[in-house]
Amino acid sequence: SQQGEEDPQALSIQEGENATMNCSYKTSINNLQWYRQNSGRGLVHLILIRSNEREKHSGRLRVTLDTSKKSSSLLITASRAADTASYFCATPGSGGLTFGKGTHLIIQP
Amino acid sequence: NAGVTQTPKFQVLKTGQSMTLQCAQDMNHEYMSWYRQDPGMGLRLIHYSVGAGITDQGEVPNGYNVSRSTTEDFPLRLLSAAPSQTSVYFCASSYSATRGLNYGYTFGSGTRLTVV
Numbered sequence: 001s002q003q004g005e006e007d008p009q010a011l012s013i014q015e016g017e018n019a020t021m022n023c024s025y026k027t028s029i030n031n032l033q034w035y036r037q038n039s040g041r042g043l044v045h046l047i048l049i050r051s052n053e054r055e056k057h058s059g060r061l062r063v064t065l066d067t068s069k070k071s072s073s074l075l076i077t078a079s080r081a082a083d084t085a086s087y088f089c090a091t092p093g094s095g096g097l098t099f100g101k102g103t104h105l106i107i108q109p
Numbered sequence: 110n111a112g113v114t115q116t117p118k119f120q121v122l123k124t125g126q127s128m129t130l131q132c133a134q135d136m137n138h139e140y141m142s143w144y145r146q147d148p149g150m151g152l153r154l155i156h157y158s159v160g161a162g163i164t165d166q167g168e169v170p171n172g173y174n175v176s177r178s179t180t181e182d183f184p185l186r187l188l189s190a191a192p193s194q195t196s197v198y199f200c201a202s203s204y205s206a207t208r209g210l211n212y213g214y215t216f217g218s219g220t221r222l223t224v225v
Binding site: 030031033035040041042043044045048088092093095096097098099100101102 | 215
């Protein structure tokens with residue numbers, strides 16, 4: 001069963017713009033993780049935010065977590081063509097991480 | 110290069126055939142897992158292992174077998190392939206089950222399987 005659901009399913013923006021994608025989840029968590037998947041490749045861990053954190057930064061990435069709304073957002077600033085990928089949120093589940101369905105991000109040159 | 114290696118990268122099977130998807134890691138990770146990725150479904154956990162000799166079922170285990178005789182290897186077996194098993198399969202690992210849940214996984218590059 002899906003724990004996290006990303007929104008939007010697809011997003012197309014111009015290079016240089018900021019991209020924001022959201023993740024909603026159902027049950028209480030102790031952390032939420034974001035992964036990137038380039039076409040035809042495996043997932044790469046980007047950033048993790050713990051339940052006692054509200055915001056976290058890593059380079060051009062900014063993640064927020066609102067445990068009262070059970071939601072998280074991933075912001076990519078000053079987007080580049082290389083950011084074109086699918087982005088997934090993941091939360092701890094039974095036996096392993098539970099992934100959402102992903103947001104497909106396309107950066108137009 | 111350290112990491113998770115999956116073989117083969119592509120495979121076409123006929124319905125009813127059997128095969129084994131290989132996954133190996135050289136990071137001395139105790140936790141290993143298999144996911145399948147289908148369009149519009151995200152990744153779903155098939156089986157996982159918290160150490161050599163220990164395996165357990167995930168969300169979608171039917172039609173798949175696993176074993177973990179060594180720390181390095183975690184093969185996934187399809188005993189009698191069905192078209193519904195057409196998917197992209199990913200192997201993921203972490204130092205331990207707990208560490209993976211709290212720090213993240215390392216993924217292989219995937220095996221794209223088509224069952225006709």
